[in-house]
């Protein structure tokens with residue numbers, strides 16, 4: 001199945017093919033924003049899925065010096081950990097042509113993510129409407145670091161602040177996440193979904209929208225920003 005009612009779904013055979021197409025689309029949007037406003041803001045996700053996307057993106061010929069990049073969420077680990085999303089950005093995205101981009105790291109060095117949330121709130125809240133947000137999804141239906149059944153989920157989906165510290169019960173590490181409200185304050189939102197398992201989760205999340213069980217369903221049903229799904233079977 002490759003259709004979801006009311007949502008634009010782009011289907012590919014592989015994450016590589018998907019990444020090539022999504023990278024072209026993102027570069028097009030960023031270039032257009034730079035032409036119109038002199039700057040652009042790109043929000044990306046961490047985890048394993050976006051690696052091929054970052055390899056494609058970092059070679060795009062746009063004026064990266066006018067692009068601000070930030071993460072949708074961070075795992076509260078040291079920045080040299082292989083599970084650090086910050087490390088992923090620094091090693092896979094901020095290189096080649098994209099090395100010239102400005103990067104706002106969510107890793108502050110605070111021991112507790114709650115203190116980082118307070119320290120970064122004004123900075124992240126005052127960024128302009130994002131031009132592009134690329135969201136991944138875990139097999140449990142989480143997106144950014146808004147996890148099912150975690151104590152902070154409701155606040156992350158409903159509160160007006162830009163950042164929230166979360167403690168998942170379905171995954172390791174405390175997290176720092178942009179909230180739904182801040183993430184959907186974007187001209188373009190893409191879901192980057194790979195594999196049959198995640199596709200089934202997304203289908204279920206959309207057919208039986210229950211944000212407590214599938215936080216990602218709350219983004220689609222918010223109806224504020226059109227969502228484009230980029231899906232590859234492998």
Ligand SMILES: O=C1O[C@H](COP(=O)(O)O)[C@@H](O)[C@H](O)[C@H]1O
Pocket residue numbers: 045046047048049050072073074075085135136137138139143144145171
């Ligand atoms: O923990 C996280 O998980 C999701 C999904 O990661 P993936 O490895 O299944 O692609 C990711 O979108 C998020 O940024 C990350 O912190």
